[in-house]
Amino acid sequence: MEHSRQTEFTSNDGKDTRDTTLVVNGHFDGVVKKPSAALQSPATESGSHRSAASVSESWKEEHARSVEDNEVSLPSLAAAYTTILRGLGEDPHRQGLAKTPWRAATAMQFFTKGYQETIIDVLNDAIFDEDHDEMVIVKDIDVFSMCEHHLVPIIGKVHIGYLPNKRVLGLSKLARIVEIYSRRLQVQERLTKQIAVAITEALHPTGVGVIMEATHMCMVMRGVQKMNSKTITSTMLGVFREDPKTRDEFLTLVRS
Amino acid sequence: MRFGLDDDDDDAREELPALKARTCRTWKHDTRQARQRSIIGGSISIIMNGHCNGKASDVAVEQFHSSNAFPELSVKKAAHRNLQEGSRKEEEDQCRLPSMEAAYASILRELGEDVDRHGLLRTPLRAAKAMQFFTKGYHETVDDVLNDAIFDEGHDEMVIVKDIDMFSLCEHHLVPFFGKVHIGYIPNKKVVGLSKLARIVEIYSRRLQVQERLTKQIAVGLSEALKPRGVAVVIEAAHMCMVMRGVQKMNSRTVTSSMLGAYRDDPKTREEFLSLTQN
Numbered sequence: 001m002e003h004s005r006q007t008e009f010t011s012n013d014g015k016d017t018r019d020t021t022l023v024v025n026g027h028f029d030g031v032v033k034k035p036s037a038a039l040q041s042p043a044t045e046s047g048s049h050r051s052a053a054s055v056s057e058s059w060k061e062e063h064a065r066s067v068e069d070n071e072v073s074l075p076s077l078a079a080a081y082t083t084i085l086r087g088l089g090e091d092p093h094r095q096g097l098a099k100t101p102w103r104a105a106t107a108m109q110f111f112t113k114g115y116q117e118t119i120i121d122v123l124n125d126a127i128f129d130e131d132h133d134e135m136v137i138v139k140d141i142d143v144f145s146m147c148e149h150h151l152v153p154i155i156g157k158v159h160i161g162y163l164p165n166k167r168v169l170g171l172s173k174l175a176r177i178v179e180i181y182s183r184r185l186q187v188q189e190r191l192t193k194q195i196a197v198a199i200t201e202a203l204h205p206t207g208v209g210v211i212m213e214a215t216h217m218c219m220v221m222r223g224v225q226k227m228n229s230k231t232i233t234s235t236m237l238g239v240f241r242e243d244p245k246t247r248d249e250f251l252t253l254v255r256s
Numbered sequence: 257m258r259f260g261l262d263d264d265d266d267d268a269r270e271e272l273p274a275l276k277a278r279t280c281r282t283w284k285h286d287t288r289q290a291r292q293r294s295i296i297g298g299s300i301s302i303i304m305n306g307h308c309n310g311k312a313s314d315v316a317v318e319q320f321h322s323s324n325a326f327p328e329l330s331v332k333k334a335a336h337r338n339l340q341e342g343s344r345k346e347e348e349d350q351c352r353l354p355s356m357e358a359a360y361a362s363i364l365r366e367l368g369e370d371v372d373r374h375g376l377l378r379t380p381l382r383a384a385k386a387m388q389f390f391t392k393g394y395h396e397t398v399d400d401v402l403n404d405a406i407f408d409e410g411h412d413e414m415v416i417v418k419d420i421d422m423f424s425l426c427e428h429h430l431v432p433f434f435g436k437v438h439i440g441y442i443p444n445k446k447v448v449g450l451s452k453l454a455r456i457v458e459i460y461s462r463r464l465q466v467q468e469r470l471t472k473q474i475a476v477g478l479s480e481a482l483k484p485r486g487v488a489v490v491i492e493a494a495h496m497c498m499v500m501r502g503v504q505k506m507n508s509r510t511v512t513s514s515m516l517g518a519y520r521d522d523p524k525t526r527e528e529f530l531s532l533t534q535n
Contacts, residue, residue: 065367080360081430084360084384087356087384088352088391089391096466097464107430107497108367111500112367150382151363151379151382151383151386153496185375185379220434221423227421
């Protein structure tokens, strides 16, 4: 976790001189700062068609893959899968595999449907002014993602807690934020952070904590083949980061 | 003439002329040639998932199989097997890697990702290798794995190896399904090395599979190799194609079983197996 960047959180309406915005995976990489002129650091991937914009604007203006894009890509995706089936030595014409390229292509588009969705669509009308400033936790949110290194599933649970600052979010919207970011080619660390930062950006709460524990099929089905291994990542922002007691309360409530 | 029939395509099977034994060649050989030349001695060989689907001619085995109502093949003796097969296929894997890599790069592009970003730079290669690993069962045969681990013991009580972790790929969506396999058999004087049961599971599960067929292939592979009094295989698995997409039922599990020989005929034997594996 980038501690030095996260301390910017509490002063996020100040000018942030650290101006590297890394555009990764269709989203800013968790640098919280005020909207400013778009800057593209040399470290960013060139050729990305997701332009580097400031963090707080980026998720509002992100380019989403559309349903039409999906339909247009389907034939070439299916052709790629047919090549893969042949490359594995299977016979793409046998009955069980006849429509597999199309099914696999549609499935893969579903697994990356997070690229089609934007936070702003999901959140727009579910932020409510409540005079609540106690911790809100939604835990055991099932999460399914795809490892961007091997294109193999990641399966786990996410626990989210936040301390509202007079504004609360519809509870299912927390799960929807998880869906948007998880249904992409991901790295677990980045996924955890993206969820935390999106909630922060949307609500400006006093603090956000996100914990994810997941099983990576790339480690279970291949490679080291450790069946029972789990990877746990967390992101603590705001008061969750600064105050150990708050963090403790969150962790205790999540474990119980 | 139909090829690539599903296991349960009874009607089509009945339409075919009587099947006779055929030399079991590698499935690769089959797919190249057998579709044109798969009638041997009046039989039609149906190739599916790396194993031909013809009835064995050996009488004892035929009787064994006919009690299943499921004619499946025959893992023939190693004499018919090209033992160089394994290494030849591994070389072919290497040759095929570039085209698979290109296919994966195209997939990433079509999904809207940026193939040049740091995290995805070598993903096509890794994904292609991962997929080859997930289908490495095509390289292996039961004979190769079992050849020297069959022992003459005077044992005729049930032997069970349970909770064997299994990982396979759904042939319809190319998405994993995984779970546990429980295998039991009643030896007929010959026992097999215990890890070989797990290796048989590996051979058949590391392919593009359908859970029903996988269960049957494990049972039949074992019964062909050992000729025991009975074989029972139960698989309980979670299908990511149902959990991660489609109906999205997180906790659903699919259970399939295959009971051959004494397990099929005698309910008490079957019950004993089930109670020993379920607790």
